Amino acid sequence: MPYLPEAKISELEALARQLRLDSLAMIHRRQAGHPGGCLSAAEILVALYFHKLRVDPARPLWPERDRFILSKGHASALLYAALARRGFFPVEDLECWGELNCHLQGHPDRLKTAGVDMTTGLLGHGVAIGSGLALAARMGGMDYRVYVLLGDGECQAGVVWEGAMTAAKYRLCNLVAIVDENDVQLDGLVHEIMPLAPLADKWRALGWATLEVNGHNLRQVVEALDTAEEIHDRPTVVLARTTKGKGVSFMENQARWHGSAPSTEQYQRAVDELQREPHG
């Protein structure tokens, strides 16, 4: 697997910062959205859209494209920012997010937004749908890969594990799940509300290959996604340890920033912090 030069990593880090700024601007403008889970997954989305995914913004329905399902659909602002920066639609479109006639709905809608492979919102669907897509690719003799991003709180939903068993049964090595493991959910801390530990053991026991990374270290995330391609007998889960609200001190690890929008003053502080923060 090719070693990414430092310059490329720095470029990706700058993009992650950009996506954080975009997401917060969108959430502030709309006074709605989910800042915590956007900020925690920025590096993951960058690694996917600017390194890993075989996509072509000019052909969003290209049959051979890699698929991405944002199973934690509430991080829609981050997904829209990634799609816009990748060229699927103009960056200015981000300003109409959530408006009645905007193609960017509150949660991702595959029928309205170029580049959105699957409609999501309510949690739990991604792994099972991803399994179906991965089977579809295999049956059709196609080599596209399927990536699913889910939250750790989302792993409390039983259907996630039904999907995980299905992927393992059919040895879907073209399926990669990434868990944004930030330990914060709507009501509090994941490990208090419904503990998942040992999470890696759970996936492994069901037949998945597991990779554990620092989800804010772009080199680690990128290398995990590359490594997953070398695993040919089972699906892979990347457990990405992250910080909810990453990059904005007063949002970090705070459940109340799961789904609330910053005031203008808070937004300015957040932007200042993100712009000051060194890469990485």
Added chain:
Amino acid sequence: MSSNESPMAKMSMREGFGRALLEYGGHNSKVVVLDVDTSSSTMSKYFADRYPARFFNVGIAEPCMVDVAVGMALGGWIPFAHSFAALIGLRALEQVRTCVCYARTNVKLVAGYAGLSDYKDGPTHHAVTDVANMRALPGMTVIVPGDAQEAGRWVPVVAEYDGPVYIRLSRAATLPVPNESMPLRIGEALALRSGGDVALLAHGAMVGRCLLAADRLAGDGVQARVLELHTVKPLDGQAVLAAAEETGAMVTAEEHSVVGGLGSAVAECLCGRTGATLERVGIPDTFARTAMDADQLLDAYGLSVEDICAAALRAMRREKQISLKEG
């Protein structure tokens, strides 16, 4: 149904559908089939045995099956996802709403053991609210065939329609419905018998019973029209309104709760557009019980031929009272 020679169709509805899917699967290589450990009950086993590479058994996990089917549809396949109606229509309802209907994926939901047809297993296994649940979903097509041959004939129609479909099948054999020569089109009612005094509107197992009721009514000098509304959604409003206009007295009959099913759909269609009277034959708003056979259970819960005849006479009587008042 106490005669020695069974008046039932030779084949159960699930058998008819399973055989047709096997046959159609040979012509259309895009068809894939999913099941949840019920393939020997839903009869998807026929397809599974012949086309194992296109058959997926995900175990007892209905929400997962629907989501996996959604993924396959996204990848260009035509998945037929099988389960008991009580599970695919209730346990997996959120998957169906969000990932099939809202995301508009080309998934075909095959709901077996519908209505009271799993008479021996009781209310846990009955599905008498599934039509209500499914037809409330935007974008869903809801089909309830009348007998085994019709169930089989829906396979190509459903496969070649681009969009979500819920097809509801009885576990049992039903009375035969002589519609073999009539082409099946989604949303187009079938006129099985003409008559101007009262219209009997039915789907599923109740179609055959309505035909018997019409025979009996004819003996009393009442000419009953029988309209098969195999598609509950989209409802053939034109046929319903024409029947209302031409007979003035309507009866719906369904193996489903009176809450939200065919009777409700017809009432919604008639409301404010006609003066016709409407009587609804259906399962009362209650949980049923187990029984020794399906027919006994239908009779016990108000779906007998006598119940249909009585409803027809009530509808006609009220029509007369109204026209006298208005006259």
